[in-house]
Amino acid sequence: MMNPVSEMPLRLAVWLLLAPLLPGIVNKVKAWVAGRRGPPVLQLYFDLAKLWRKGVVVSTLASPGFLLGPAVAWVAVVGAALLMPLGPSLAGAGFRGDFLVLIYLLALARFCTAWAAMETGSAFEGMGAAREVSYAVLAEAAIIAAVLSLGVQTGSLSLSTMLAPAAGAGAALLAAGLFVVLLAENCRVPFDDPNTHLELTMIHEVMVLDHSGPPLAAILHGASVKLLLFSVLLVQAVLPIGQFAPWAGAGVLAAGVLGVTVGVGFVESLLARLAFRRVPLLLTTAFLLCLFALLVAWKGGPS
Amino acid sequence: MNSIAAWLLTLAGAAALIALGCAVRSGRGWLISSLSASGFALASAAVVLTTGDGWTWQAGFHLGTAGIHLRMDAMSALFLALLAVLGGAGALYSREYWNEWEHPRSAPAGRLWWSSLLLSMALVLVSSDGLQFLIAWELFALSAWRLIILDSRHAAVRQAGWLYFAASHAGTLCLFGFFASLAARTGSWDLGPLRDQSDFAPLLWLALIGFGLKAGLFPLHIWLPSAHANAPSHISAILSGVAIKMGIYGLVRFTGWLPLPAGLPWVVASLGVVSAVLGVVFALGQHDLKRLLAYHSLENIGIILIGLGFALLAAEQGNVVWGQLALAGGLLHVWNHGLFKALLFLGAGSVVHATGTREMSRLGGLWRTMPWTTALFGLGAAAIAGLPPLNGFVSEFLVYLGLFEATLAHGPSAWAAIPAAVLLGMTGALALACFVKVCGVVFLGAPRSPAAEGAHECGRLMRTAMGVLAAACVAIGLLPVVFWPAVARVVEAWQPAWTARQPAPAPLEVLTFVHVVLALLAGAVGAELWRHVHRGRVGRAVTWDCGYAAPTARMQYTASSFAEIITGWFVWILRPVRHEHPVEAVLPVRAMRSGHTPETVLEGIIEPSARGVLRVSTAVRRLQHGRVQSYLLYTLIGLAALALLIVMHRAG
Numbered sequence: 004m005m006n007p008v009s010e011m012p013l014r015l016a017v018w019l020l021l022a023p024l025l026p027g028i029v030n031k032v033k034a035w036v037a038g039r040r041g042p043p044v045l046q047l048y049f050d051l052a053k054l055w056r057k058g059v060v061v062s063t064l065a066s067p068g069f070l071l072g073p074a075v076a077w078v079a080v081v082g083a084a085l086l087m088p089l090g091p092s093l094a095g096a097g098f099r100g101d102f103l104v105l106i107y108l109l110a111l112a113r114f115c116t117a118w119a120a121m122e123t124g125s126a127f128e129g130m131g132a133a134r135e136v137s138y139a140v141l142a143e144a145a146i147i148a149a150v151l152s153l154g155v156q157t158g159s160l161s162l163s164t165m166l167a168p169a170a171g172a173g174a175a176l177l178a179a180g181l182f183v184v185l186l187a188e189n190c191r192v193p194f195d196d197p198n199t200h201l202e203l204t205m206i207h208e209v210m211v212l213d214h215s216g217p218p219l220a221a222i223l224h225g226a227s228v229k230l231l232l233f234s235v236l237l238v239q240a241v242l243p244i245g246q247f248a249p250w251a252g253a254g255v256l257a258a259g260v261l262g263v264t265v266g267v268g269f270v271e272s273l274l275a276r277l278a279f280r281r282v283p284l285l286l287t288t289a290f291l292l293c294l295f296a297l298l299v300a301w302k303g304g305p306s
Numbered sequence: 307m308n309s310i311a312a313w314l315l316t317l318a319g320a321a322a323l324i325a326l327g328c329a330v331r332s333g334r335g336w337l338i339s340s341l342s343a344s345g346f347a348l349a350s351a352a353v354v355l356t357t358g359d360g361w362t363w364q365a366g367f368h369l370g371t372a373g374i375h376l377r378m379d380a381m382s383a384l385f386l387a388l389l390a391v392l393g394g395a396g397a398l399y400s401r402e403y404w405n406e407w408e409h410p411r412s413a414p415a416g417r418l419w420w421s422s423l424l425l426s427m428a429l430v431l432v433s434s435d436g437l438q439f440l441i442a443w444e445l446f447a448l449s450a451w452r453l454i455i456l457d458s459r460h461a462a463v464r465q466a467g468w469l470y471f472a473a474s475h476a477g478t479l480c481l482f483g484f485f486a487s488l489a490a491r492t493g494s495w496d497l498g499p500l501r502d503q504s505d506f507a508p509l510l511w512l513a514l515i516g517f518g519l520k521a522g523l524f525p526l527h528i529w530l531p532s533a534h535a536n537a538p539s540h541i542s543a544i545l546s547g548v549a550i551k552m553g554i555y556g557l558v559r560f561t562g563w564l565p566l567p568a569g570l571p572w573v574v575a576s577l578g579v580v581s582a583v584l585g586v587v588f589a590l591g592q593h594d595l596k597r598l599l600a601y602h603s604l605e606n607i608g609i610i611l612i613g614l615g616f617a618l619l620a621a622e623q624g625n626v627v628w629g630q631l632a633l634a635g636g637l638l639h640v641w642n643h644g645l646f647k648a649l650l651f652l653g654a655g656s657v658v659h660a661t662g663t664r665e666m667s668r669l670g671g672l673w674r675t676m677p678w679t680t681a682l683f684g685l686g687a688a689a690i691a692g693l694p695p696l697n698g699f700v701s702e703f704l705v706y707l708g709l710f711e712a713t714l715a716h717g718p719s720a721w722a723a724i725p726a727a728v729l730l731g732m733t734g735a736l737a738l739a740c741f742v743k744v745c746g747v748v749f750l751g752a753p754r755s756p757a758a759e760g761a762h763e764c765g766r767l768m769r770t771a772m773g774v775l776a777a778a779c780v781a782i783g784l785l786p787v788v789f790w791p792a793v794a795r796v797v798e799a800w801q802p803a804w805t806a807r808q809p810a811p812a813p814l815e816v817l818t819f820v821h822v823v824l825a826l827l828a829g830a831v832g833a834e835l836w837r838h839v840h841r842g843r844v845g846r847a848v849t850w851d852c853g854y855a856a857p858t859a860r861m862q863y864t865a866s867s868f869a870e871i872i873t874g875w876f877v878w879i880l881r882p883v884r885h886e887h888p889v890e891a892v893l894p895v896r897a898m899r900s901g902h903t904p905e906t907v908l909e910g911i912i913e914p915s916a917r918g919v920l921r922v923s924t925a926v927r928r929l930q931h932g933r934v935q936s937y938l939l940y941t942l943i944g945l946a947a948l949a950l951l952i953v954m955h956r957a958g
Contacts, residue, residue, distance in 0.1 A: 058843030064752050066673040066680070070839055074832040082824055098816040100707045104694060107703075107734070108824075111693045114738055118684075121746025121863075123849040124671070129863025132746065136739035137871040140732050147731040151713060151724060160710050212850055217838050283875065297724070 032268025072119030167245025180292030344394030477519030521553025539655025575615025582608030591903030632708030
């Protein structure tokens with residue numbers, strides 16, 4: 004266990020540098036299933052470097068908030084990621100209720116992204132923003148039920164102790180619920196299709212339609228950090244990461260995240276996007292799964 | 307005994323009386339004396355909140371059966387501080403917003419009733435005598451009514467005023483019953499702790515209705531949306547920021563002093579949850595900017611009541627830890643909601659002042675002409691949506707912590723805490739959706755009407771007033787630890803058994819750190835991105851429209867289309883009304899579709915039952931028509947009936 008302050012740069016480096024790998028892995032899996040070669044795993048790094056050097060085209064309607072929104076959203080997502088423990092060796096300090104700060108930082112990111120989308124006055128982007136903030140209501144309920152179940156299970160209110168042991172009897176329920184939330188919050192199939200270019204059917208991609216250059220780089224990087232954040236949460240919620248030796252724990256965590264990412268790739272290859280009418284249904288199912296996990300924890304957890 | 311606080315409050319009272327005196331003649335004198343009254347009152351409240359010592363004062367003489375009995379403790383001071391800040395900001399704002407030139411007739415009257423409203427609310431807060439409390443309460447209700455109908459040329463304003471008047475007096479009736487039964491049982495109008503008199507407990511139900519009507523909790527909120535929407539905006543700000551908190555003050559005060567009836571904690575907590583969720587759902591259905599903000603008051607009152615309700619549950623079950631957290635969160639939310647809601651109403655006032663409309667679908671793109679209002683309103687929106695690092699998150703965080711601790715305690719209250727926590731989370735997400743909608747539709751995008759295109763920024767005084775409130779929101783958000791002792795003192799005043807004189811809970815200290823770092827980082831990254839972008843090439847082009855040749859501002863997403871997904875989930879309670887002329891032929895001549903969300907409780911329950919009462923009374927009134935012959939007939943029938951009764955009685 005390192006000093007929480009001195010380990011901060013290391014944690015920051017892990018989040019910032021490893022996150023763009025995940026979309027690359029997902030795309031590789033999709034290409035493999037479809038029998039294509041696909042883009043290189045490191046494609047997002049090249050894209051980010053290219054976008055950072057490019058100029059920007061801004062809508063004539065947009066205010067300075069259009070550029071500041073992505074910046075604040077990026078800070079919020081990275082801040083949320085820094086609150087998440089990274090296995091036993093980089094567990095961070097943690098405090099009672101830190102997961103609330105995490106959830107609300109993600110909400111802050113959502114607010115800023117949706118604000119920037121509304122800047123353009125485009126009906127498409129309004130549509131995307133409306134979908135994003137609406138579905139988040141159900142996702143939020145599911146996440147709160149999930150962390151409550153972890154809290155009841157471990158008798159703790161801080162992420163580093165909540166996530167260390169295994170999820171107990173309700174692990175399968177919790178894993179299924181959190182995986183659905185992961186897909187919804189990161190706008191993956193079956194909620195959203197990151198590959199489509201039909202504006203009417205998109206959520207997240209349509210919100211960032213008018214962004215370009217460095218702000219778009221910030222958005223893409225933030226999205227990859229968010230995907231990593233949810234994968235890490237899912238793996239640590241289910242596996243007893245805290246019981247491994249520090250480096251073994253880190254290895255198990257990395258393997259778990261890789262597994263989740265490959266899973267996302269398979270889901271994306273094998274499923275079609277849901278009709279929008281069905282989205283609330285699936286999210287409600289996720290909420291119910293987390294709620295059942297909570298009830299299981301309630302019956303079996305320490306009293 | 308804290309004589310400094312007492313003297314400061316005396317000075318504040320004197321300044322407020324001077325303001326009342328010169329309100330009609332001199333606007334400038336009124337402003338100066340109002341501001342100094344606010345300053346003194348704030349200082350007095352600050353002294354009480356930092357030292358924890360209150361004061362009481364009893365006049366030597368008596369008026370009839372009642373004396374004059376004033377008392378200020380931490381609880382009064384908490385609400386008085388909010389009153390002082392909002393009173394000062396509102397006075398400053400109104401000098402420009404409701405000025406002599408545009409409103410020659412109602413501006414002086416507005417100043418007079420404003421001062422009288424503030425004075426009577428302050429008197430309510432320091433009253434320690436039932437009769438005096440009722441008199442001050444009635445004065446406060448009447449002043450608020452005069453202020454709501456300040457612009458009485460419009461029928462909608464008069465109607466809103468009437469509804470407020472009626473609802474307010476229904477509440478006063480309950481309070482009259484409450485104080486009178488209290489006085490009848492104790493033999494004096496004096497108010498004070500009576501925790502050991504368990505037979506007084508049922509009286510709290512009367513207080514819940516009376517104070518609940520003022521606080522506007524669901525389903526007693528019927529007067530609130532129209533009153534807040536139709537009053538001038540600085541009045542809406544004080545109504546929403548302070549006046550409805552008087553109901554909360556009453557509830558907190560008397561639940562602390564009287565024994566609790568069984569079931570009250572559960573009722574308060576569930577009313578809180580219901581108000582929070584339905585308040586924000588109704589807000590999403592609105593397209594009148596101020597009506598929408600009014601429904602958000604309902605939501606935030608709900609959050610405050612969740613805090614109070616769980617504190618009551620904790621008091622009932624003797625669990626201190628989470629009770630303190632929940633109550634502290636609820637009380638801090640009283641301040642926070644007052645600050646950001648007043649900021650939002652003042653921002654809405656600037657919009658109305660600049661464009662002449664409250665209809666969101668006629669606005670849009672205001673940031674270009676109103677950058678200050680946009681920035682300040684946006685800050686208020688982030689605060690009310692409970693986003694870190696602003697103040698709304700701090701109080702919601704404390705309430706959440708209380709709920710989570712209650713869940714971990716595994717008692718019966720956990721069964722209430724789990725749904726409350728989940729629904730509070732959903733409320734937060736819904737509020738976020740609602741304020742993205744408001745900001746996006748009103749301030750961003752392209753102007754939807756000529757009125758929005760020709761808008762202008764508000765003047766310096768209005769901007770200053772909003773700036774002060776915004777600064778207060780940021781201060782509480784960034785430094786919650788500084789404000790903790792004040793709230794902890796009120797918790798102690800509420801339940802002396804909970805000795806809350808403890809340092810701030812550790813999570814709050816970390817939160818302070820996290821908030822400051824977050825704010826600094828957001829500023830730094832924002833500045834860096836801005837610099838980097840402007841070092842390179844920045845082109846301007848139209849928004850991507852799929853290559854459509856003739857885009858218009860009316861193609862933008864509107865308030866109702868933005869909210870449609872969520873309002874669709876809540877059709878069962880919102881019952882939206884749609885007016886439609888569908889597209890018929892191949893080349894349709896006209897087609898339209900519009901809709902609005904009515905006030906379900908008012909139009910679905912209260913109005914039909916009121917109509918029923920009226921119908922019965924009209925039918926009964928036919929007996930009274932002024933024809934002597936018929937009256938003689940009634941007398942005859944009455945006598946015959948009496949005779950018949952007697953005869954039957956004899957026979958039986």
